[in-house]
Amino acid sequence: MRFVSHPGAVARGRSSTGAERLPARLGPELLRWFDRHRRPLPWRRDRDPYRIWVAETLLQQTRVAQAAPYFERFVARFPSVRTLARAREGEVLKSWEGAGYYARARRLRHAARIVVGEHGGRLPRTVEALEQLPGVGPYTARAIASLAFDRPVVALEANGLRVAARWVREQRPLASAGVRPRLERVLASVLPSGRPGSFNEAVMELGETVCRPRAPRCPVCPVAFACRARRELADPGAIPRSATRPPRPRVRAAVAVVVLGDRWLVQRRPPGGLLGGLWEFPGGRIETGEDPRDAARRELSEETGAKARRWRALGIVRHAYSHFSVELHVFRATDLQAPPRLGAARRWVTREELARLPIPRATQKIVERFAAGTGPDVTGARRPARPRARRRRPRGTPGA
Ligand code: SF4
Structure with missing residues (x-):
């Protein structure tokens, strides 16, 4: 396996607290751990660009554990970019049902039609070309390019950003200007050129299963040696700092x-x-x-x-x-x-x-x-009598 940085080299970057270094052995150690512990997720069965694209689109707003059944159902119904491009919008939305954020499904279908019409049914291979497709943002383009086409680019979603922030002890909230480019730059310097997609997946997997948002499992972390938050803070989980969010209306x-x-x-x-x-x-x-x-x-x-x-x-x-x-x-x-x-x-x-x-x-x-649950029946059909007497609800009072 080749690495961008030469053996023994360290990646250098600037943090809000000073210079930090990432050991060059971080990449190989992380990949070794990933090869042993990676979860058998349905989109990892092969490197089919279409399946990776569908999975990354689902994962934009849906957690991994919840996304798997939706992914299976969607690719069973639309097994290729051509079947998706031919489908009616209603069929696509129905197959997406329950996953939420339906604009993703509409854009996926729209993009599939562009892929078939303008790219001969094959997904483009570069980040720049992928970003031209509806619904494909910078992260998704980088994920597809690295996972499906081995392009040497760093792809950081929420889990990856958190892990990288802890490695370099980033003090600012992740949404702050300049944080993402800085983390991408530091990670790019330890990116294995032979397996960039696996490296990106491994960082996310570490964030999902070990370096969790709260209570990271540092004692079992395979790359604790590379982590400034672990070395320097009493609570590595204090990074990233959360940005104050307005209450949800x-x-x-x-x-x-x-x-x-x-x-x-x-x-x-x-x-x-x-x-x-x-x-x-x-x-x-x-x-x-x-x-x-x-x-x-x-x-x-x-x-x-x-x-x-x-x-x-x-x-x-x-x-x-x-x-x-x-x-x-x-x-x-x-x-x-x-x-x-x-x-x-x-x-x-x-x-x-x-x-x-x-x-x-x-x-x-x-x-x-x-209609099928425990509340009053919209159809007006009589329900079987209950064994115990029910308390009457005053007329017009909501029953939730
Ligand atoms: S040592 Fe702890 S904080 Fe650092 S990457 Fe590992 S799990 Fe995360």
Whole structure:
């Protein structure tokens, strides 16, 4: 195996606390550990660029343990860039369902069409060309280039950044200007030229399994000899310093589950934007001081033109997105006075038909809880009697 730095050399860089050095044997030691301890993740079975690309896209916002089943399902449905390029957007979103951040799936499909149309169905091999594809940012381009094409570039995601920051005792929050380029520069000087992709994976793997965000497992760390945080700090886990985050705003919204026989009214969100192209029940934000039931009535009427005589509170469903959380006040609406405007983006569906449409996780929660779960049933079907008497809930009180 060849290394960029010559044997015995050290990498030098500047830190906010002075000069630091990374021993040249860090690369080989880390790779030796990785070869013994790497987890058998589904995207590691081969070096297929398409599979690496799909995996890296999923891992942009999804943890490794959660990403594996989504990855398996997606590549089983779309085994090649050509099958993905040919697919309809709804099919792609359905296969992505549950993984969240659906813009990733839309961009992946868009990029697949470009790869087929402009690159003959083969992913470009350089960081610069990869970065031209929709959804491929600097990290993802570097990860694909090193993992699939052995390009000698450093790729640092959140785990890798944390590990590298501890190695060089970086004092600033990771998002601070100049921190990422500095860490990439220092790591580039110990990057094994023969196995750059494995080195990048090994750094991330170390961060996932040993050098964890809190309570790093330093006594079993294979590269503790290279770590300034371990040598110089009582608590290496104090690095990186966390940037102060504003509290996540909470949005209150009302949802109308309109029932007609055994069908529900659903509509597709506009393409682009949050959850674009997914299907959901009508509803929207509750204005300040507005009663949730009035908000559900108003939203249903404004969005669809429908009016219902009978409304019943089903309960509250909560869901957290990356930058805000929602509290959904869910109502069952029946006995229509005015029908909804129907069209390509709004229709009546049975539960089975809804299961075939791509829907957001929050809508899934509503269906699971009120149509198949333990809450009141949106279909109005009678549930089997419970063995013990239930306490009556006052009318109109949310049941969550
Ligand atoms: S010695 Fe500890 S802090 Fe340093 S890299 Fe290893 S696990 Fe992380």
